[in-house]
Amino acid sequence: MFQLCYASQSTSTAENLLQDLRNILTEARNANTQHQVSGVLCYAEGYFFQCLQGDE
Template sequence: DPQSLLSDLRDILNEAHHFNYLNRIYGVLYFADGYFFQCLEGDQTTIMQLFEKIKKDKRHEQIHAFPARNVEQGLFQDWSMKFVRKNSAISIFFQQLGQESFNPYLLNKDSICAFIPLLAEIEMDQVS
């Protein structure tokens, strides 16, 4: 149901903005082709606690965690939670990987290192 998805998305983003701001967590949430992708930056312990909470949230299904890695300079420090919806640059990125559409399960260690900076470059969207 698209209306319920939109409502859940608004709720998730509102919760994320509030929690992340208070806990100095930054990140991006991308949604396209029926999939979500999220990247979080901040204190590793806080992020791991947040991830455990996300896994217990009934609004989330089939969660896959990519290996965490340390970065010297974060890409999302301007956003407590940046939201990006389906975007042509990301469609092209996945086509170059040989995929017809966005599917985060198909990302590997190398492609994810190129995908995350692409998300940082794209303008933020509003949930209407």
């Protein structure tokens, strides 16, 4: 099992943030299922923290 964690800063404007988060969630669910990856994505105060787990 391989694990990758990282943090990044959002570039979304306040007006677009909610829709951007919905788009990320939709894309991640599809890609993670297709690639048999699981993980968690957290967003707070303009930053993302994500951990992914799956076969390398």
